[in-house]
Structure formats: structure tokens, C-alpha cells
Amino acid sequence: MFYLHQIDPIAIHIGSRGVHWYGIMYLLGFLAAWFLGRARVKAGRLPGVDANAYGDLMFYAMLGVVLGGRLGYILFYDLRTYIDNPLQIVKIWEGGMSFHGGLLGVVAAMFWWARKHKLAFFDVADFIAPLVPPGLGFGRLGNFINGELWGKPTGGTWGVVFPQDPDVTRLRLGAEALRAQFEAGTLNIYARHPSQLYQFALEGVAMFAILWWFSSRPRPRYAVSGLFALLYGVFRFAVEFVRLPDQQLGYLAFGWLTMGQALSLPLILIGLFWLWKSRKAPTLQPQPAAPPANA
Numbered sequence: 001m002f003y004l005h006q007i008d009p010i011a012i013h014i015g016s017r018g019v020h021w022y023g024i025m026y027l028l029g030f031l032a033a034w035f036l037g038r039a040r041v042k043a044g045r046l047p048g049v050d051a052n053a054y055g056d057l058m059f060y061a062m063l064g065v066v067l068g069g070r071l072g073y074i075l076f077y078d079l080r081t082y083i084d085n086p087l088q089i090v091k092i093w094e095g096g097m098s099f100h101g102g103l104l105g106v107v108a109a110m111f112w113w114a115r116k117h118k119l120a121f122f123d124v125a126d127f128i129a130p131l132v133p134p135g136l137g138f139g140r141l142g143n144f145i146n147g148e149l150w151g152k153p154t155g156g157t158w159g160v161v162f163p164q165d166p167d168v169t170r171l172r173l174g175a176e177a178l179r180a181q182f183e184a185g186t187l188n189i190y191a192r193h194p195s196q197l198y199q200f201a202l203e204g205v206a207m208f209a210i211l212w213w214f215s216s217r218p219r220p221r222y223a224v225s226g227l228f229a230l231l232y233g234v235f236r237f238a239v240e241f242v243r244l245p246d247q248q249l250g251y252l253a254f255g256w257l258t259m260g261q262a263l264s265l266p267l268i269l270i271g272l273f274w275l276w277k278s279r280k281a282p283t284l285q286p287q288p289a290a291p292p293a294n295a
Contacts, residue, residue, distance in 0.1 A: 001157075001158045002157075002158060002159060002160070002161060002182070002187075002188055002191050003159075003160045003161070003194075004160075004161045004163075004178070004179065004182040004187070005144075005147050005160050005161060005162045005163060005164075006163065006175065006178075006179070007021075007144075007145050007147070009021055009022065009145055009146050009147070011024055021142060021145040021146070022142040022143075022145065022146055024142075025138040025139055025141055025142035025145075026065075026066075026135070026138070026139065026142070028134075028138045029134055029135025029136075029137075029138040029139060030058070030062055030135065032131070032134035032135065032138070033058065033061075033131040033132070033134065033135060034058055036130070036131050036134070037054055037058065037127075037128075037131050038051060038054065040127065041054045042288070043286055043288055044286040044287040044288035045127060045286050046119075046123065046124070046127045047284070047285075047286070047287040048117070048119070048287075049117065049119075053117060056113065057109075057110070057113045057124075057128075060109035060110075060112065060113055061106050061109045061110065061128070063105070063109065064102070064104075064105030064106040064107075064108055064109035064110075065102045065105055065106055065135070066102075066105075067105055068098075068101045068102045068103070068104050068105015068106065068108070069097035069098050069099070069101050069102030069105065070097060070098075070101070071101055071105075072097075072098030072099075072100055072101010072102060072104065072105075073097055073098035073101060075101070077098065077246050077248070077249060077259060097139070099136065099139075099232075099236075100263045100264075100267075106128070106132075107125075110124050110125055110128060120221065122221050122222055122225060123221060123284050125224075125225040126215070126219070126221065126222070126223070126224035126225050126284075127224075129211060129215070129224045129225050129227075129228040130208070130211040130212050130214075130215045130224065130228075132228065133203060133204050133205075133207040133208035133211060134204060134208055136199075136203040136204050136207070136232075137200045137203060137204015137205060137208070138204070140196045140197070140199040140200040140203065140204060141196070141197075141200055141204075143196040143199075144194060144196035144197055144200070147162050147163065147164045148164070148196075149195065149196055149243065149244075150162050150164075150165065150192045150193070150194065150195060150196070150243075150244065151192050151193025151194065151195035151198075151242045151243045151244060152192060152193055152242055152243070152244055153189075153190070153191065153192055153193075154191050154192060154193055156191075158191065159188075159191025159192050159193060159194070160191060160192055160193075160194045161182060161187045161188075161190050161191050161192070162190075162192060163175075163178060165190055165192065167190055168187065168190050192244075193242040193243070195239055195242055195243035195244075198239050198242070199235070199236070199239050202235040202238075202239065203232060203235055203236070206231075206235070207228070207231050207232065207235065210227070210231060211224065211227060211228060211231070214227055218283045218284060218285055218286065219278070219283065220278040220279070220280075220281040220282065220283045221278060221281035221282055221283070221284065222274040222275070222277045222278040222281050223274070223275060223278035223281075225271075225274055226270075226271045226272070226273070226274030226275035226276075226277075226278060227271065227275065228271070229267045229268070229270050229271030229274065230267070230268060230271030230272060230275065231271070232264070232267055232271075233264040233265065233266075233267035233268035233271060234264075234268060236260055236261070236264040236267075237260075237261050237264045237265070237268070240258045240260045240261045240264075241256070243258075243260070245258040245259070245260075246258075246259065
């Protein structure tokens with residue numbers, strides 16, 4: 001089955017401007033983390049932390065995601081472009097966010113917040129880890145709607161035809177002509193893997209289901225964070241085999257190693273190390289907040 005990607009990246013048009021789906025996806029990710037985390041705070045999964053303190057943590061984590069994700073993308077993937085055109089840095093709605101940079105930003109936010117509240121960093125990290133996959137999933141949906149980060153040609157009887165694909169843009173067809181050519185079957189040779197949707201399924205849906213189940217009962221310190229790092233590293237490394245490398249970077253080595261894979265390998269190793277370390281680590285027990293006394 002083939003699909004022609006003709007999704008408007010702007011969800012709501014307001015004059016010459018509009019609200020982009022990419023921004024809405026980020027908002028949905030933060031809202032999911034907020035409500036899921038509030039439920040766990042109420043259940044005492046982070047003893048000594050109330051709703052207000054958790055709100056501060058979410059605010060700092062949000063800043064870490066946005067600032068770290070943007071700076072990470074610039075440093076890891078496209079430094080030259082942003083040196084030549086610094087104003088591109090603020091155009092987050094056009095895409096260009098790095099998970100690994102965002103992760104470092106969130107780690108910095110959690111470290112500062114944990115120190116401020118005199119909590120063990122990994123107790124906070126284990127609490128936050130299951131809340132992250134919904135945001136990853138929504139972010140990948142945003143990538144798909146934007147028509148960016150597509151995969152390699154499927155070479156089969158299915159796939160997605162992206163008008164942004166240079167091979168398609170060279171045909172110089174308008175939207176209606178493109179649709180007509182697609183329905184005639186002449187664009188099938190340009191069908192690509194929707195790698196964004198693969199990542200949505202793995203990094204978003206699968207990771208959330210596994211981590212939420214795994215963390216549904218108390219686990220030793222490091223265990224939830226370790227499983228998060230391991231799962232993301234493995235899923236990202238695998239999908240990169242059918243995803244095109246960033247054009248400005250290409251393959252880093254061996255004719256197949258991408259920047260995404262190079263950055264994911266340390267996560268796999270760190271995840272395995274944390275899981276190993278969790279075997280002799282203490283287990284944080286839930287302490288539900290006491291109900292308010294009757295007046």
C-alpha cells in the first residue's frame with residue numbers, strides 16, 4: 001500500500017502565520033508527562049515531593065528539552081548552517097531537535113532540582129523515565145507531519161511518497177499534478193520507509209508500555225533509568241538502518257554508521273551498566289501523602 005504525504009504542517013492558520021503541528025506535538029508531550037507524573041506524585045512514588053515541587057521540576061525539564069534539544073541538534077548535526085544563519089536557531093517549529101541534546105538538558109534540570117530538594121538524583125531519574133516516551137512519540141508524529149527525517153526507499157509494494165524528497169521535487173509538479181501522478185502509480189518508485197512512524201511505535205508506544213509496566217511497582221535505584229537508556233538506544237540504533245542519514249553528515253563510518261547510531265551506542269552501554277548496578281541498590285518505597293486533617 002502506498003501513501004502520498006500531503007499534510008499541512010500548520011494546524012491552525014491565523015493570517016500569514018499559524019500554529020504548527022510540531023509545536024502542538026511538543027505541548028501534548030508535556031501535558032502527558034504532567035498528568036502522568038501528577039498521578040505518581042499523588043501515589044507517593046517520589047516521597048517528600050508535592051504537586052508544587054513537581055510543577056517546578058516539569059518547568060525546568062521543559063526548558064531542558066527545548067534548549068538542550070535545539071543546541072544538541074546544532075552541535076551534533078548542523079553547526080555550519082546555524083553559524084551562517086543564526087536566526088534559524090529560534091525556528092523550532094520547522095524541526096531540528098536532537099533527542100540526545102534534549103536528554104542532556106533534562107539531566108541537567110533533574111540534577112539541579114534533585115540537589116535543591118535534597119533527593120538522590122537517580123530516584124528522580126527513575127521517576128521521570130516512564131514519563132518521557134509519550135513526548136518522544138508525539139515528537140515523531142510531528143516529524144512525520146512535517147515530512148522530515150524519512151527513510152530509505154522501500155523497493156517494495158508499499159511506502160510513503162514524500163513531496164519534500166529531492167527526487168520528487170525535481171519533477172516540478174504542483175499539488176494536484178502530484179496527486180494525479182500518484183494515483184496513476186508513477187510515483188511508487190519514490191516510496192520510502194516512514195521511519196518517523198517506526199520511531200513513534202518503538203520510542204513512544206512500546207517504550208511507554210514497557211516502562212510504565214516495569215515501574216508500576218517499586219524497583220531498585222538505577223533500574224528504570226537503565227531500562228529506559230537501553231530500550232531507547234536499541235530502538236534508535238535499529239531504526240537508523242532504514243532511515244536516511246542527515247544529508248549534511250552522511251554516514252560516519254563503514255558505509256552505514258549514522259550519527260544517531262553513534263550517539264545511541266553509549267546509551268546502550270550506560271543502560272546495561274545501570275541495570276547491572278541496580279542489583280545491589282536500595283529500593284525507594286512509595287509514601288502516599290496523608291489526607292488533609294478535617295477542620
